[in-house]
Structure formats: structure tokens, C-alpha cells
Amino acid sequence: MTSYMDRTAIVGIGQTEFSKASGRSELQLAAEASKAALADAGLTPADIDGMVTFQLDSNDELDVQRCLGIPELRWTARAPFGGAGASACLQMATAAVASGAAKAVLVYRAFNERSGVRFGQPGTYQLRFPDFHIAYGLDTPAKIYALWYQRYMHKYGVTNEDLGRYVVVAREHAATNPAAWYYNKPITLQDHQQSRWIVEPILRLLDCCQESDGGVAFIVTSVERAKDLRQPGVRVLAATQSHLQGGNIMFDYYRGELADFSEIGAISKQMWNSTGLGPDDIDVALLYENFSPVVFMALEGHGFCKPGEAKDFIKDGNIGMKGKLPVNTNGGLLGEGYIHGVNNILEGVRQIRGSAANQVPGAEHVLVSASRSAAILGKL
């Protein structure tokens, strides 16, 4: 292996509760989650010398440093974009540790995304007016992305009821995950089909992720150091990004065939090449879904089924806990909470450790995909 991968591990994870009104500052959420990650790893603040978060995170690195009493930071980086950068945070932390730029990197993401600035509301995306999208009525993420999903659903004959079959599984997983917002609240396909339209005939209410308050954090250090720490280390086998010519994070309308999420295919190729693994080696897939159709595009893009076949793959029972490929075992961002996809990395760690609420027995390889960034986690 020629890459810098395979030399780092995730050694600690921490999170707050996921709610609709945290009642405390975003900085406090970041600090609480980070403190929990340190305790989980058995590390002290003085062990941390790097930090990574989202470009969109409101919490200044130095404020988090001050809260935690970290003496000195030597590495900071921020992942661009929104949720598409979730696994890019891990790549940045991994690159820093593997290169020697930092010894242990704290990654955090914390926000009051329901009680504070809501992502799902019109007006959150401040662009100049007129523009090429919002002026025409694409004023919420549901509408912005639905224009793209429409092409996918049209091309492959996917119906909203097909989407519902994924949501039922995600909510089944959330129902048995005590940390999930929808703990103890499974739904039926009928419940899904009776929820109100958000963008008819593409998305219903239950196809949309949560707007959540909460914080999550994890710590990346070297494989050598990981062996001496409190928890079974989780090796980072791959963590990478893919951004293709002509693409766009939110308004991805301007190139080629929109029914195929090209970046997912490209990022898979990178990861299968660098690890020697393939789709059949993945025991659990955590697939970022701000809206349910992404799961379908991701199942196909990563090669778990052929283009257009995700609806049948799901219908045939493959993505449940007893299926061939359990998907979003935490309930996903629809069921557990939307901490911008970073909560899926924590679930990946728990699956490899064997400590997940919905544990897949003997899980050895977990894919954590945010479509334009993705990672594969494995045992130390």
C-alpha cells in the first residue's frame, strides 16, 4: 500500500443527546462531545494537538481548545461543503497523523440545527438575488435536491412508495437505538405514505432527515498509540473524497446524466483500489441521507447493486439487520439524528468495536459514505 492510509485509528468517540432543543450553546455541545471522546479514549487534553471540523461549524477551534484545556494545537483543518464533507473530516485527521503533522486529532461537529438556524427553511441559504435557483422557487434543500432526484426516479421508475421501504427500515433501526431521536417509534409503509408531501411527488415528510440539535466528536491517532489505549482501536482503512468536473454540492444540474451520482462511483473505485476490498467485503453500510433517495443512489454507486436496482435490493430485504448488507444500523440521519453525517462515523466505530445498539455480529468492514467523501473502517 502506497497511501498514507492504514496507519491511523479512531480511538475515542463522544456525543451529546440528539434533540430538537438542546437548551445550551453550540460551543457547549462541541465541548461536551469532545470531553466524552477524550474520556472514551482514555486520553487527556494535553494529548490532543490537532483539530478538524466543518467549514460550516460555528465553533472556533480556539474556543473549543480553551474549553478543554488543550495546551497547544499544531494542526487545524476544516472540511469544505456540508454533509458531503463528513468523511473528509476523517481524511484530514488521518492525513495529519500519518504525516506527523499532529499526534492526535480531535474531530468535532456540533450545532443547534433545529432550535437555532434551521437548514430546512427557506432563507437559510443567503445568496445574492437574483440568482440561478432560489429566484425560481428552489428555496429549500428539499426542493433543491428533489429536482435532481426527479431525474433518478424518472429514469429508473422509482416511486415514493419505493423510498418508503427504505424509511421503514431506517426507522426500525432507530426504534431500537436508545440514542436515536425516533427511539421506540417504528413506522409502517402506510405511515410513510400518509405523511404529508414536501415536494410532490418526490419527497414526503418522512423522507427528510431530522433537523437536530447535538454534538459529536471522535479522536484519530496512530495505530501504534491506539494499541495502548482504553478502547479497541478502529483502523481507518480508507478515507477519501471525490469531486468531479462540473459538479456542484447543492445545485448539481449542469453535467451529464444526473440519475447516476458519479462521485459515489469514483470514490468507490478509489477505495476498492487502495484497500483491495470490494462491495462483498462490507458488513455494514452507513450511507448519508439528507433525503431518502440518496440511499438508493449510494447503494448503486458503491456497487452493492446495479444501477436502477436499489428499489428491488431494498424490497428484497437486503438492508435490514438480518439482510445481506445492513444499512444505517443507527437509524440513519432520518431516524437517529442529523449531526451532518458525522454521527454515522461514530456508528461505524461502534460496529467495529462490537458495541452498537443494533450490532451486526462480527462486523469487520464498515463503509461510512457521505457520497462525496467516504471511509472504510476495520479492526486494528
Add this chain to the structure above:
Amino acid sequence: MHDEDFFWEGVNNNQLLFQRCNECNTLRQPPGPMCPQCQSLNWQPHAAKGTGTVYAWIVSKHPNQHTDEHRIVALIELSEGVRLVSNLQDFPAEQVHEGLAVEVFFQEINGQKLPQFRPARAGV
């Protein structure tokens, strides 16, 4: 100064303009300072015919406000090969289909003149 200023000046004059590279003639949309094909900074506005077809579409409507007037938002593939997000008017939402032939017109919406599309008249 923004890269798309020419586009809105065109719209205000009832013209649909796209950037065309002076070096390799490639059209681009959305606007940008450099040609993605040949990296030339030299371009000029090209007046589009204003005809195209529907590639994808949704109905934009506030889910909680049933009195809200809906708009069909369509991704239009123009005859010149570039795509543009716009609205489709004078056509029932349930009958929109891929490949529907459309033509541009201009209308002031919320105080701003915008390119809009309607089904192409026969012979256009």
C-alpha cells in the same frame, strides 16, 4: 462585479445570453470567469435561440401553506446544449414530461425580470 452580471443585463433586455469562449467556442452555464475546456479568460455573450426541452422538474409549493401558489421548477436543456433552471408556465403540472419542447419568455416575478418557459408553439 459578478461573473453573471451580463446574464441579468440580457434578461432585462429580453435576451437569454450565455458565455461563449472566444478560443474554443464552448458555451458555459452557470457563468464563470474561465472556460472549463481550455482555460481561456476571453469570452463573449451568445444570444440563445430560447428553445429547449424539459430535462427534470418539480412543483415548488410550501408544504404548510396550501394557499401558496405553486410554481413548476424545470431544468431546461437548451437547444445550444447548456442547461438552465427556470419555471414552466401555461402547462398543467401533471402533464409535464421529459423532452417537452419549450420556449423562453420574460416576466417580472417578485420585482425581478426572469426568463420563464412555456410549451413551444408549433413550428418554433
